[in-house]
Amino acid sequence: MDNKVVIVTGAASGMGHATSLLLAQEGASVAILDIDVKAGERTACEITEAGGQARFWQLDVSVEAEVSKVYAEVIEHFGKLDVLVNSAGVIGVDKPTHEVTEGEWDALFAIDVKGVFFSTKHAVPQMITNGSGSIINFSSIYGLIGNDEFTPYHVAKGAVTMQTKQDAASYGKYGIRVNSVHPSTVLTPLVEGIAAEYEGGLAAYEKKMTANQSIRRLGRPNDVAYAVLYLASDESAWVTGVNLALDGGYTAR
Secondary structure (H helix, E strand, O other), rough: OOEEEEEEEEOOOOHHHHHHHHHHOOOOOOEEOOOOOOHHHHHHHHHOEEEEEEEEEOOOOOOHHHHHHHHHHHHHHOOEEEEEEEEOOOOOOOOOHHOOOOHHHHHHHHHOOOOOHHHHHHHHHHHHHHHOEEEEEEEOHHHOOOOOOOOOHHHHHHHHHHHHHHHHHHHHOOOOEEEEEEEEEEEOOHHHHHHHHHHHHHHHHHHHHHOOOOOOOOOOOHHHHHHHHHHHOOOOOOOOEEEEEEEEOOHOO
């Protein structure tokens, strides 16, 4: 990742945070983008204090005018853009289709789907100028398969899955690669909080959530970050349009 400039959205916590730290550790200059100012600035400080290159910008990915402005500032500051990691997302309401309100649906799609669209839209022109680029979209195993929970989230992640393939097909002629990662349950701070309140604690929660996996442990943020690192790097130069499941074998069973 030496001499590469990377944007990571949703970089202040969880998998986005782990990805930002790893990419910086491997030599990238990282633009930390998040709506959470304190956590975003803390992430940038972690990188710079370790000797890496990073700067924080506050961004709501659901607002195109903000995306356009911030991406222009990132490119002006770092001089170019090589990699986009679309990590920002929310999980939304846990309701089946017939119970979801229009407002609940739109609020989730504004971030999880339009956020990927806006970020890609405003990153691609710079990558076309470069003659190369890598875009990594965060989806979910539930962008590949269905279940009976969090319907709007899963439908949104299905849209991200398809945008990945569509953009991979469209932009390969410019040397731009587009892939997606599809984690199952990963032990982020959010999940740690849920597990702590689960009857029986983390051990019981992990047993329940990994019952359909071949490798029966929860994912760790770095399990995902290392996959992003590969897809961001030149070592994956012939890889595009891939929806990479990171799920301990969940979707293999």
